[in-house]
Amino acid sequence: MTELAQIGVTGLAVMGRNLARNLARHGHVVAVHNRTENRTKELIEEFGHEGAFVPAQTVSEFVSSIARPRKIILMVKAGDPTDRVIDELTPLLEPGDMIVDGGNANFAETIRREEALREKGLYFVGAGISGGEEGALHGPSIMPGGSAEAYAQIGPILEGIAARVDGRPCCTHVGPDGAGHFVKTVHNGIEYADMQLIAEAYDLLRKATNLVPDDIAEVFAGWNEGRLASYLVEITAEVLGQVDAETGRPFVDVVMDRAEQKGTGRWTVQAALDLGTPVPGIAEAVFARALSGQSELRAAARELPGPPPGAREASRALIDDIEKALYASKIVAYAQGFHQIATASAEFGWKIDMGAMARIWRGGCIIRARFLDRIWSAYNANPELPTLLTDEYFLEALADAQKAWRRVVSTATWLGIPVPGFSSALAYYDGLRAQRLPAALIQGQRDYFGAHGYRRVDRAGTYHTAWSGDRGESPS
Ligand SMILES: NC(=O)C1=CN([C@@H]2O[C@H](COP(=O)(O)OP(=O)(O)OC[C@H]3O[C@@H](n4cnc5c(N)ncnc54)[C@H](OP(=O)(O)O)[C@@H]3O)[C@@H](O)[C@H]2O)C=CC1
Numbered sequence: 001m002t003e004l005a006q007i008g009v010t011g012l013a014v015m016g017r018n019l020a021r022n023l024a025r026h027g028h029v030v031a032v033h034n035r036t037e038n039r040t041k042e043l044i045e046e047f048g049h050e051g052a053f054v055p056a057q058t059v060s061e062f063v064s065s066i067a068r069p070r071k072i073i074l075m076v077k078a079g080d081p082t083d084r085v086i087d088e089l090t091p092l093l094e095p096g097d098m099i100v101d102g103g104n105a106n107f108a109e110t111i112r113r114e115e116a117l118r119e120k121g122l123y124f125v126g127a128g129i130s131g132g133e134e135g136a137l138h139g140p141s142i143m144p145g146g147s148a149e150a151y152a153q154i155g156p157i158l159e160g161i162a163a164r165v166d167g168r169p170c171c172t173h174v175g176p177d178g179a180g181h182f183v184k185t186v187h188n189g190i191e192y193a194d195m196q197l198i199a200e201a202y203d204l205l206r207k208a209t210n211l212v213p214d215d216i217a218e219v220f221a222g223w224n225e226g227r228l229a230s231y232l233v234e235i236t237a238e239v240l241g242q243v244d245a246e247t248g249r250p251f252v253d254v255v256m257d258r259a260e261q262k263g264t265g266r267w268t269v270q271a272a273l274d275l276g277t278p279v280p281g282i283a284e285a286v287f288a289r290a291l292s293g294q295s296e297l298r299a300a301a302r303e304l305p306g307p308p309p310g311a312r313e314a315s316r317a318l319i320d321d322i323e324k325a326l327y328a329s330k331i332v333a334y335a336q337g338f339h340q341i342a343t344a345s346a347e348f349g350w351k352i353d354m355g356a357m358a359r360i361w362r363g364g365c366i367i368r369a370r371f372l373d374r375i376w377s378a379y380n381a382n383p384e385l386p387t388l389l390t391d392e393y394f395l396e397a398l399a400d401a402q403k404a405w406r407r408v409v410s411t412a413t414w415l416g417i418p419v420p421g422f423s424s425a426l427a428y429y430d431g432l433r434a435q436r437l438p439a440a441l442i443q444g445q446r447d448y449f450g451a452h453g454y455r456r457v458d459r460a461g462t463y464h465t466a467w468s469g470d471r472g473e474s475p476s
């Protein structure tokens, strides 16, 4: 008789297949299943020797091949496919069994699924998993949400296969129901913002200096040795150094300049809008991808007037300015993402440990970066930190970047190089530090056309001015 599996994985595309291999390499007996049977066969043929797999052809065969209480990881497409797979599994499961959704699910759907399965006596863990194909195999960053009882059972397994930094796993219990998928969504939103900022730095280096992609690859490789050290900066150097075998041209010049997206960046912004949390850096990154994809609009606008061509320079000073602007803007992007997580945590009662989120992103995930150590320290020093920007370390870095950051944004503006990420980060920063914002005028306008009322700086209450009458003020 075949040995019962300790855990099952269904959905064996790039992520699920490698996660199953990771589990097997860590000594677990893993039941594997995929809707299209061929993927299961391929996994066993290619990698069956790596560990103990129990292949299943049907869902019922898959479920019965797992020891109770069953633990099943879903790695299927987010949205309807996930619901369909849950609907297929649920009638075959028994109280105490658990489904772990490792896909990029929308946190609102995770809250709904967790509640529905809890009513059936089943555990549901919405676990954000980051690290792509390689991370899934060698150790991803894992952000599981769900009940503490569920985590007590699945946590040790997930922590065992996660990336490790300084001996600690890049996995922790994030919070109840949708907390894990929410944090993963914001992780991806930050990923979008970081990628946009890096792309803008490249664009400036390319258009404002005489550097060619190979030179710029070296600039990024150099930056990767310093405080900007991160997976995204590292792969940027690799991508920029790549030469197209067919044409001999830089790879980056033969790829269409239309950035695609699967939706998690958009979800981050949608959730931020619902929470009323400003995340302009993430929003600009989502819109920059959308703008890049507007081929007809771009073609129609191509001949619009711009500034006269500026002189190109390759000065070390400009490169250093761009490094400072990139670092400052990156701090702002992460500050926005962390603020969004803190706001959602308070709104949904998740009690998320902010420092722990920075800690588990230090390895395995796409936004892993040296400076996450600083974010972790900042929240350790003050778990109630209102914004990362006021932490002593970040405050110093922002102070140091002031002239360079503003020079970079103005240089880009004068040269007509779009830098929505850099400029919106600076505007957010200046908006937060402003003694007075023009929001007071907006309140006046709202009261003028809609009698919406306003609050005064000198006494409590809400007031209205009779704009079309005697302009006297009365409480409203
Ligand atoms: N790719 C990445 O880098 C990352 C992906 N993720 C998330 O992980 C999950 C898996 O990603 P990935 O491996 O890229 O695969 P895909 O997102 O491309 O999903 C493909 C898998 O979903 C299955 N599937 C699709 N529709 C159904 C259905 N109706 N019923 C049953 N199974 C279905 C497919 O089965 P079949 O073979 O039969 O078509 C296949 O196993 C996704 O939610 C993704 O967002 C998370 C982090 C990184």
Ligand SMILES: O=C(CO)[C@H](O)[C@H](O)COP(=O)(O)O
Pocket: 104, 129, 130, 131, 132, 188, 260, 261, 262, 263, 264, 265, 366
């Ligand atoms: O989840 C991920 C990493 O953490 C994926 O790589 C992400 O889905 C990529 O997103 P997009 O296709 O929208 O750029």
